[in-house]
Amino acid sequence: MNMTIPMDNVIALLPEMIIAAFACLVLMFDLMLPQGRKNPLAWFSLAGVALAAFATFRLTHQHISAFADTFQVDPFSNFFKLLFYLIVALVILMSRAYLQQDRIHIGEYYHFILLVLTGMMIMVSATDLMTVYMGLELVSVTLYIMAAMKRYESRSTEAGLKYFVLGSFSSAVLLYGMSLIYGVTGTTNLAAIGAFLGDGVPNSAATVGLIMMVVGLAFKVAAAPFHMWAPDVYEGSPTPITAFMSVAPKAAAFAVILRVMLEAFGGMKSDWEAIFTVIAVLTMAVGAVLALVQTSLKRMLAYSSIGHAGYALIGVVVGDALGTFSVMYYLVIYAVMNLGAFAIIIMLRNQGLMGEELDDLKGLSRTHPWAALFMLVFMFSLAGIPPTAGFIAKFYIFMAAINAGYILLAIAGALLAAVSAYYYIRVIVVMYMQEPETDHVLTAPAGLRLALVFSLLFVIGLGVFPDPLADFAQQAILSF
Amino acid sequence: MIPLSSYVILSAVLFFIGVVGVLMRRSIIVVLLSIELMLNAVNINFVAFSHYLESITGQVFVFFTLTVAAAEVAVGLALLIAIYRNRQTVNVEELDMMKW
Numbered sequence: 167m168n169m170t171i172p173m174d175n176v177i178a179l180l181p182e183m184i185i186a187a188f189a190c191l192v193l194m195f196d197l198m199l200p201q202g203r204k205n206p207l208a209w210f211s212l213a214g215v216a217l218a219a220f221a222t223f224r225l226t227h228q229h230i231s232a233f234a235d236t237f238q239v240d241p242f243s244n245f246f247k248l249l250f251y252l253i254v255a256l257v258i259l260m261s262r263a264y265l266q267q268d269r270i271h272i273g274e275y276y277h278f279i280l281l282v283l284t285g286m287m288i289m290v291s292a293t294d295l296m297t298v299y300m301g302l303e304l305v306s307v308t309l310y311i312m313a314a315m316k317r318y319e320s321r322s323t324e325a326g327l328k329y330f331v332l333g334s335f336s337s338a339v340l341l342y343g344m345s346l347i348y349g350v351t352g353t354t355n356l357a358a359i360g361a362f363l364g365d366g367v368p369n370s371a372a373t374v375g376l377i378m379m380v381v382g383l384a385f386k387v388a389a390a391p392f393h394m395w396a397p398d399v400y401e402g403s404p405t406p407i408t409a410f411m412s413v414a415p416k417a418a419a420f421a422v423i424l425r426v427m428l429e430a431f432g433g434m435k436s437d438w439e440a441i442f443t444v445i446a447v448l449t450m451a452v453g454a455v456l457a458l459v460q461t462s463l464k465r466m467l468a469y470s471s472i473g474h475a476g477y478a479l480i481g482v483v484v485g486d487a488l489g490t491f492s493v494m495y496y497l498v499i500y501a502v503m504n505l506g507a508f509a510i511i512i513m514l515r516n517q518g519l520m521g522e523e524l525d526d527l528k529g530l531s532r533t534h535p536w537a538a539l540f541m542l543v544f545m546f547s548l549a550g551i552p553p554t555a556g557f558i559a560k561f562y563i564f565m566a567a568i569n570a571g572y573i574l575l576a577i578a579g580a581l582l583a584a585v586s587a588y589y590y591i592r593v594i595v596v597m598y599m600q601e602p603e604t605d606h607v608l609t610a611p612a613g614l615r616l617a618l619v620f621s622l623l624f625v626i627g628l629g630v631f632p633d634p635l636a637d638f639a640q641q642a643i644l645s646f
Numbered sequence: 647m648i649p650l651s652s653y654v655i656l657s658a659v660l661f662f663i664g665v666v667g668v669l670m671r672r673s674i675i676v677v678l679l680s681i682e683l684m685l686n687a688v689n690i691n692f693v694a695f696s697h698y699l700e701s702i703t704g705q706v707f708v709f710f711t712l713t714v715a716a717a718e719v720a721v722g723l724a725l726l727i728a729i730y731r732n733r734q735t736v737n738v739e740e741l742d743m744m745k746w
Binding site: 295296299300303307310311314317318319320321323324325326327328330331334335337338339341342344345346348349352353354397398401402465 | 654657661664665668674677681684685687688691692694695699701703704706707710711714717718721722724725726728729731732733738741743744
């Protein structure tokens with residue numbers, strides 16, 4: 167039997183291999199560097215990301231199917247991979263000071279971030295249920311550990327354990343759905359499943375399998391009513407890790423939802439459309455209403471992140487070219503503006519102050535006008551107020567919905583967006599209208615400043631000139 | 647010859663027991679075991695389908711699932727130990743530091 171691997175496969179997998187190799191090397195170099203002088207690890211990880219980004223650039227417009235059609239390089243997956251590189255680079259830049267302050271093991275931190283990155287890249291390239299599952303688990307299992315990285319702190323380990331129990335529960339549900347789909351169709355390849363199911367064969371086992379897969383994936387993007395884990399996990403995890411997992415794995419899970427639903431279950435759209443509509447509306451409502459009563463800034467942003475998943479789900483419900491495009495655009499914008507907001511929270515963290523409560527922001531505009539101004543822009547963007555990118559992102563989502571005739575869904579989204587604007591503006595009120603209680607001592611090393619300035623320029627730049635990213639996303643939408 | 651439906655029903659029952667275990671039991675160790683039960687229910691499904699469909703894919707999938715389940719349980723137990731060191735308890739109901 168001929169067991170050589172064709173060169174094509176290696177080229178297709180090159181970015182993943184680079185990241186995985188760097189993840190292992192980081193762990194090795196960590197042992198060589200003396201305690202307290204681990205900074206080179208951050209630059210080394212960034213170099214790995216840059217190298218992988220270069221490899222992905224070379225593959226940008228190619229279509230390669232590798233490893234017996236289980237893995238595919240196409241513009242869609244490359245779009246998401248480039249987004250992940252951007253997110254990981256920003257997170258690495260903004261987390262250094264926090265890691266030192268909170269005594270998080272630095273080598274392991276970068277190792278795990280790169281491992282999650284590998285998993286996410288496999289997820290977005292997966293064209294087989296098997297690879298989808300493997301990528302998803304690599305991401306999830308690594309994130310369970312990351313959530314509990316402050317081993318000595320009760321809250322962090324509790325977050326890790328809650329994430330673990332609910333995450334593996336949802337993986338099992340997803341997997342059971344996959345096994346039913348395999349039983350019905352006799353294949354795990356997405357395209358083959360799509361061909362077999364055709365235009366929606368009335369088959370109860372397939373429907374049950376589909377529903378269980380939807381439930382499992384809804385857990386992963388923290389969509390209501392499967393969102394219960396998210397606020398606890400986001401609040402308890404160390405802040406840079408919260409920032410990371412509120413954007414990157416969510417984007418990867420959305421990529422999987424898009425590919426699985428459109429490629430494998432495109433013929434059964436009438437079945438999943440209703441489910442996703444209900445989930446989307448519930449998710450937006452939960453995100454908008456429950457965030458209003460939060461006193462913890464991190465918990466509020468957790469509910470905000472749930473709400474944003476709801477808007478992206480509208481694009482999934484629409485499901486045509488414009489819908490797919492709007493989801494992809496939304497995820498990019500959401501990722502950068504959310505990271506920006508979290509960067510401010512990371513900055514507030516110093517020896518005396520956790521900086522995670524809403525009250526900790528009191529009077530920030532007096533003590534640090536620049537930081538307050540940055541936060542203001544990110545809050546405006548999260549609320550979707552022009553001229554920020556958050557507005558454009560919501561605009562495309564609602565446009566896609568109206569274009570395809572989902573008028574009520576668009577109206578529900580717009581109303582709930584107005585409700586959620588209230589709590590973003592509350593943050594601004596606390597910063598600008600209240601007297602400072604402490605003089606905030608900001609920890610802002612150069613890397614974090616760089617990440618902040620980049621996010622700000624990105625959010626405002628795309629708010630004023632949305633076209634470049636829109637063109638890029640247009641070229642990358644799934645084509646069948 | 648045992649019909650396919652027996653396997654599917656067995657798997658569904660096991661899966662249901664696992665779900666109930668995760669939702670109802672108090673000890674995290676039992677919750678971990680219940681999750682394992684759910685994953686193994688899936689494995690029975692895959693192997694049964696693989697046999698009756700005469701396709702090898704299901705069995706390959708089982709190998710992946712087994713490996714991932716082992717990794718998952720290792721991480722789960724590590725988290726369990728970490729939380730026991732901080733709190734001296736493995737009862738789910740006592741893990742309520744964060745609530746809205």
